[in-house]
Amino acid sequence: MAGYPIYKDNREFIKGLEKYGELVTVKQEVDWDLEMGAIVRRVCEKKLPSPYFKKIKDYPGFEAFGAPLATYKRLAIALGMDPDSTVPQIADEYVRRTSSEPIHPVVVDKKKAPCKQHVLLGKDADLFKLPGPMVHDGDGGRYLCTWHFVVSQDPDNGMINWGMYRQMVFDEKTMVGPVLPFSDMGKMFYGKYVPRNKPMPFASVISCDPLAGVAACAPSPIPEDQFTGMLMGKPIEVVKCETCDLEVPAHAEIIIEGDVIPNLTIEEAPFGEYTGYRTSPREPRTVYRVKAITYRDNPIMAVSNMGVPTDEGQLLRSFSLGLEMRKLLESQGIPITGVFMLPESTHHLVVVGVKPAYTGIATQIANLIYGSKLSPWFHMVIVVDDQTDIYDKDEVIHALSTKCHPITGIHKYENAPGTPLNPFASPEDRRWSKGAKVLFDCTFPLNWPKSDVPIKVAFNTVYPKEIQEKVLTNWKKYGFKD
Secondary structure (H helix, E strand, O other): OOOOOOOOOHHHHHHHHHHOOOEEEEOOOEOOEOHHHHHHHHHHHHOOOEEEEOOEOOOOOOEEEEOOOOOHHHHHHHOOOOOOOOHHHHHHHHHHHHOOOOOOOEEOOHHHOHHHOEEEEHHHOOHHHOOOOEOOOOOOOOEEEOOEEEEEEOOOOOOEEEEOOOEEEEEOOEEEEOOOOOOHHHHHHHHHHOOOOOOEEEEEEEOOOHHHHHHHHOOOOOOHHHHHHHHHOOOOEEEEOOOOOOEEEOOOOEEEEEEEEEEEEEEEOOOEOOOOOEOOOOEEEEEEEEEEEEEOOOOEEEEOOOOOOOOHHHHHHHHHHHHHHHHHHHHOOOOEEEEEEOHHHOOOEEEEEEOOOOOOHHHHHHHHHHOOOOHHHOOEEEEEEOOOOOOOHHHHHHHHHHHOOOOOOEEEEEEEEOOOOOOOOOHHHHHOOEEEEEEEEEOOOOOOOHHHOOOOOOOOOOOOHHHHHHHHHOHHHHOOOO
């Protein structure tokens, strides 16, 4: 069993955030039409505590919880760690837990599953009974699913996928959203269901426990229900759906069940994207037909708001992508000192620290991670030596500006996989998910004579240890506070 606090649902997590001063309870009624979205957006941009909305206009009995994991402090709390844990500490704990054996979920009886307290079937399963927000002004519609995941299953091998795929409400029974072909669910749907003209059962899980949300963002090859157990240190409790054999977290707030329809599209978007721009045009996209809605007493809708950094989509995706790259590089014996993907880059830029053991090591690193299944989601790799703190943006900028040769240090990769959401891509490139990649090699060549290698001038590099220790010991005596 886990030796750290675990929140089985968002209700417990809300109490945990309140304990650590990371929650603001909003008692005043807020409008689902833009007002709620605007509050959550400002919270993300200012890195403020999560808002907990107690009253939503037109929806008595419903509550909402915004920006649940938009800061590293809240991620640390979700993992049961000290809220003041550093990013490297959080990363090491995440890797430790996710390097263990997978922990399979436990199926519970429906009577013990809070998400079954209310069950709407057939004509009663009406999406407009749920307080889906109009997240941004100019969005193509109301987006019920902004902090959620969609459960799907491979029809041949039974492999489960939990992934975050946005869903816009089209009518009482229909949601629409993009399912990219290179995504895990996209491979299942377009590779197996569509050729057979067979509807794919789905379940959208809204407002799950925090670690299930972390797992759904992670690009791990391990099924997310088992990955959640690894993060928790114990099995997650799941329950069977009403209309299909899929299983969903028993303590989630809201579940929407139905089928993804093959060979049918409806126009969706625009929407404020994780890149910080409204990029994708209104185009025909994948259709979800709803059969059932189940929810808890007084359900709490989780709301994320994609835009300029930092929201939980950017933070968690950057965090987990970077650590999957770390696992990949370590598995190949590369002498890395760490991997950090900056959330401010909207998970497009990753910094890799390495001991420059041989010529071409930066190129080898870039080739490995650009050749992995992770690569469509980012396009910039900065490789620095082991003298650079990858978590210190000032040091990274300094290394990039002084160690990377403008011609020989920059390596371009053309005709690479990308996403249709890249703001810099042309309309044609977006249409075909065509991208490009770049490596910035910020390591000095190994064939330079030692006498020619520039010496970094910093407090911890150009002063004897005894002087450093003397200065640090007397620092406050000199009159400095920190």
